[in-house]
Amino acid sequence: MESIHVKLNExxxxxxxxxxxxxxxxEEKLEIYAALKKAGIQSFEFGAFVHPKRVPQMANSGEFxxxxxxxxxxxxxxxxxxxxxxxxxxxEAGVQTVNYVLSISDSHNLQNVQxxxxxxxxxxxxxxxxxxxxxxxxxVSCATTFGCPFEGEIPEERVLExxxxxxxxxxxxxxxxxxxxxxxxxxxHGLMKRILEQFPNQTFNLHFHNTRGMGLxxxxxxxxxxxxxxxxxxxxxxxxxxxxxxxxxxxTEDVVHMLQLMDLETETDLDGLLAASDLLxxxxxxxxxxxxxxxxxxxxxxPLPVTQ
Amino acid sequence: MESIHVKLNExxxxxxxxxxxxxxxxEEKLEIYAALKKAGIQSFEFGAFVHPKRVPQMANSGEFxxxxxxxxxxxxxxxxxxxxxxxxxxxEAGVQTVNYVLSISDSHNLQNVQxxxxxxxxxxxxxxxxxxxxxxxxxVSCATTFGCPFEGEIPEERVLExxxxxxxxxxxxxxxxxxxxxxxxxxxHGLMKRILEQFPNQTFNLHFHNTRGMGLxxxxxxxxxxxxxxxxxxxxxxxxxxxxxxxxxxxTEDVVHMLQLMDLETETDLDGLLAASDLLxxxxxxxxxxxxxxxxxxxxxxPLPVTQ
Numbered sequence: 001m002e003s004i005h006v007k008l009n010e011x012x013x014x015x016x017x018x019x020x021x022x023x024x025x026x027e028e029k030l031e032i033y034a035a036l037k038k039a040g041i042q043s044f045e046f047g048a049f050v051h052p053k054r055v056p057q058m059a060n061s062g063e064f065x066x067x068x069x070x071x072x073x074x075x076x077x078x079x080x081x082x083x084x085x086x087x088x089x090x091x092e093a094g095v096q097t098v099n100y101v102l103s104i105s106d107s108h109n110l111q112n113v114q115x116x117x118x119x120x121x122x123x124x125x126x127x128x129x130x131x132x133x134x135x136x137x138x139x140v141s142c143a144t145t146f147g148c149p150f151e152g153e154i155p156e157e158r159v160l161e162x163x164x165x166x167x168x169x170x171x172x173x174x175x176x177x178x179x180x181x182x183x184x185x186x187x188x189h190g191l192m193k194r195i196l197e198q199f200p201n202q203t204f205n206l207h208f209h210n211t212r213g214m215g216l217x218x219x220x221x222x223x224x225x226x227x228x229x230x231x232x233x234x235x236x237x238x239x240x241x242x243x244x245x246x247x248x249x250x251x252t253e254d255v256v257h258m259l260q261l262m263d264l265e266t267e268t269d270l271d272g273l274l275a276a277s278d279l280l281x282x283x284x285x286x287x288x289x290x291x292x293x294x295x296x297x298x299x300x301x302x303p304l305p306v307t308q
Numbered sequence: 309m310e311s312i313h314v315k316l317n318e319x320x321x322x323x324x325x326x327x328x329x330x331x332x333x334x335e336e337k338l339e340i341y342a343a344l345k346k347a348g349i350q351s352f353e354f355g356a357f358v359h360p361k362r363v364p365q366m367a368n369s370g371e372f373x374x375x376x377x378x379x380x381x382x383x384x385x386x387x388x389x390x391x392x393x394x395x396x397x398x399x400e401a402g403v404q405t406v407n408y409v410l411s412i413s414d415s416h417n418l419q420n421v422q423x424x425x426x427x428x429x430x431x432x433x434x435x436x437x438x439x440x441x442x443x444x445x446x447x448v449s450c451a452t453t454f455g456c457p458f459e460g461e462i463p464e465e466r467v468l469e470x471x472x473x474x475x476x477x478x479x480x481x482x483x484x485x486x487x488x489x490x491x492x493x494x495x496x497h498g499l500m501k502r503i504l505e506q507f508p509n510q511t512f513n514l515h516f517h518n519t520r521g522m523g524l525x526x527x528x529x530x531x532x533x534x535x536x537x538x539x540x541x542x543x544x545x546x547x548x549x550x551x552x553x554x555x556x557x558x559x560t561e562d563v564v565h566m567l568q569l570m571d572l573e574t575e576t577d578l579d580g581l582l583a584a585s586d587l588l589x590x591x592x593x594x595x596x597x598x599x600x601x602x603x604x605x606x607x608x609x610x611p612l613p614v615t616q
Contacts, residue, residue: 107612149610182606184569185528212606213518213562213599217525220493244610245603254521261492291521295553298490298520302457302552304415 005265007229008252009043009205010036012280013064014080015249016233017057018241020284024057028283029064035279036234037075039272041252045099045231048080049089055241062093069094078139082113087127087136097137099175100127104159105148108179111242112143121165128169140166141175141207146191147182149243156191160198167202174204175231178218180243181211185221192225205229208250210236210289215250216258223264230255234273235280235288253277253292261298270297313573315537316560317351317513318344320588321372322388323557324541325365326549328592332365336591337372343587344542345383347580349560353407353539356388357397363549370401377402386447390421395435395444405445407483408435412467413456416487419550420451429473436477448474449483449515454499455490457551464499468506475510482512483539486526488551489519493529500533513537516558518544518597523558524566531572538563542581543588543596561585561600569606578605 013029024032033044046068047061061079068077078097079090090098102120103109109117124140131138144151145159159176166174176195188206195204206222206229208215219230236251253273256266270292277293287293321337332340341352354376355369369387376385386405387398398406410428411417417425432448439446452459453467467484474482484503496514503512514530514537516523527538544559561581564574578600585601595601 111613147606150612152607152609181603184566184606186570210521211599211603212565213521213524213559214566216521217528217566220525220528245608247603251521257520258492258522258525262494291519295489295519295555298455298492299460300553301460304458305419 003263003265004223005228005267006223006259007043008041008255008266008268009045009076009078009229009231010041010234010252011045011207011231011249012234012237012252014045014048014058015231015240016235016238018055019239019246020057020237022285024283026060026064026067030067032234032276032279032283033068035272035276037071039276040268042074043076043078045078045080049086049093050080050082062089065093065095072096080141081127083123084127084130087130091134091136096135097139098131099139099141100124101141101143103143103148103179104154104162105144105151107150108144108148108243111150112240117162121162124166125169137172139173139175140171141177142166143177143179143240145176146178146187147180149180149182149245156194159191160195163195163199167199172203173229174202175207176204177207177231178209179240180246181209181215183208183218184214185217188218188221189225192222192227196226203229205231207231209239209247210250211245211247216254219250219255219258235277235290235293237280237284237288248289251288251290251292253290257292257297311571311573312531313536313575314531314567315351316349316563316574316576317353317384317386317537317539318349318542318560319353319515319539319557320344320542320545320560322353322356322366323539323548324543324546326363327547327554328365328545330593332591334368334372334375338375340542340584340587340591341376343580343584345379347584348576350382351384351386353386353388357394357401358388358390370397373401373403380404388449389435391431392435392438395438399442399444404443405447406439407447407449408432409449409451411451411456411487412462412470413452413459415458416452416456416551419458420548425470429470432474432477445480447481447483448479449485450474451485451487451548453484454486454495455488457488457490457553464502467499468503471503471507475507480511481537482510483515484512485515485539486517487548488554489517489523491516491526492522493525496526496529497533500530500535504534511537513539515539517547517555518558519553519555524562527558527563527566543585543598543601545588545592545596556597559596559598559600561598565600565605
């Protein structure tokens with residue numbers, strides 16, 4: 001059987017850091033970034049061009065980019081943007097790939113970007129035009145695809161309808177995000193089967209949070225449905241500041257550990273990821289929710305206790 | 309499609325409490341037990357007849373049983389035993405169902421019961437005869453089925469060979485335990501398919517620990533392979549005192565939450581389980597690793613923030 005390749009996009013430097021109290025310095029971010037690159041990570045959501053007062057952790061995204069810009073040829077360096085102003089600031093900073101976020105549910109879109117989803121979809125067309133004109137790549141992230149903390153379940157029809165509009169705009173990668181960890185494996189499998197059938201030429205990326213312990217099971221459900229792209233965050237930290245109950249992203253090293261055991265290819269080095277995760281814990285000043293950082297890989301053997 | 313029924317055996321009062329520093333009183337155990345019964349749990353591994361110095365938390369198992377014995381008709385009340393002496397003590401206490409534990413790997417068996425697995429299999433025959441003679445039901449648990457912290461991977465052939473011997477003894481329920489959370493979903497699915505094919509008339513129960521975050525994914529892999537019986541522990545606490553790196557069992561409320569979302573029947577009440585888990589945290593004096601206790605069910609909706 002042909003081996004399955006899974007592409008990971010590392011979001012610790014954006015979504016991962018958003019809920020952390022301590023603002024990381026450029027130097028700290030650089031150290032974590034370098035360790036992740038060394039471990040084989042080739043795609044990064046490295047920051048966001050959002051209002052610095054709303055998400056202080058992202059305020060130095062432009063400066064951070066200027067320090068890693070040289071890697072553009074060998075790694076995808078993606079910045080999240082909430083609006084056209086974000087795209088403009090990204091362009092000024094020299095960023096080539098941006099990820100525009102909108103929410104499938106109106107309630108979360110209103111909290112996140114202060115306008116209904118329909119207005120964000122309109123704006124998307126303008127941003128698409130702006131990016132095209134300026135030679136920038138535009139991806140799109142759909143928050144609350146698998147449920148909204150305010151509205152609850154989201155009808156699949158609404159997801160499909162909004163995706164239908166986005167797909168028309170020739171977007172290389174569309175991320176479907178489970179913003180507050182409401183997705184379950186049956187839902188992920190069913191919805192992704194339907195989406196991949198309806199949009200067979202579109203590449204989709206999945207973004208899970210491990211809020212209710214189903215993160216790894218949801219990744220597998222996605223793989224089984226045919227998805228090959230996933231967002232993960234080193235240490236499993238993170239969460240949306242504008243979604244109540246938000247907790248950490250699905251953890252990079254935990255995902256890689258599981259996929260490696262299952263003979264799925266990620267082209268990353270687990271030991272390298274654990275070294276990076278160590279730097280992360282030091283930088284944020286506390287242990288992360290990573291299972292692997294506590295337990296170590298399951299291949300690890302313990303010596304037999306000495307008996308008398 | 310016919311709905312799938314999953315039977316849960318609650319192990320918090322045995323495996324769950326084993327690694328806790330604070331020894332719970334009979335009254336505290338009774339309170340948790342009553343709350344679990346109220347939530348619909350019908351099968352309990354309520355304690356163990358092991359050496360009280362080796363596992364102090366289990367020393368009051370006989371006394372505890374005398375307080376819940378009246379429930380025998382409506383709930384399965386199972387005690388773990390490591391040897392014939394355990395079976396005899398269980399009988400003296402009036403216990404009708406015992407669960408004999410042996411390890412698939414010699415190294416863990418030596419740590420756990422100070423003899424190689426072959427000797428434990430010999431003893432099993434004697435215990436089987438003893439239980440039959442005394443009208444007791446004998447189940448068997450196989451520790452380290454999915455990996456051993458000392459030996460690493462366990463060859464499937466060894467598992468099948470040992471199961472072959474056990475199955476001959478007419479054992480109602482055989483538990484396959486992932487003692488230190490080394491199992492991964494592909495392994496669980498593959499091994500269980502093979503086991504169920506080889507022993508089509510035998511009922512198997514799976515016992516997972518969430519050491520590396522794959523607990524819920526492993527439960528689903530088991531269900532998919534055809535297993536319908538699972539051990540879970542309230543709050544996700546627990547672990548074997550004689551296995552280095554052991555951490556909590558797969559968490560009852562997290563498992564039930566996921567299975568309910570996926571339309572699998574467990575005949576338990578999630579709110580009732582959360583109430584029981586609250587009592588547990590109070591009794592052990594710290595928060596448990598339960599996701600649901602932190603995040604609440606995914607059906608929970610948050611009010612929209614008041615905007616100015």
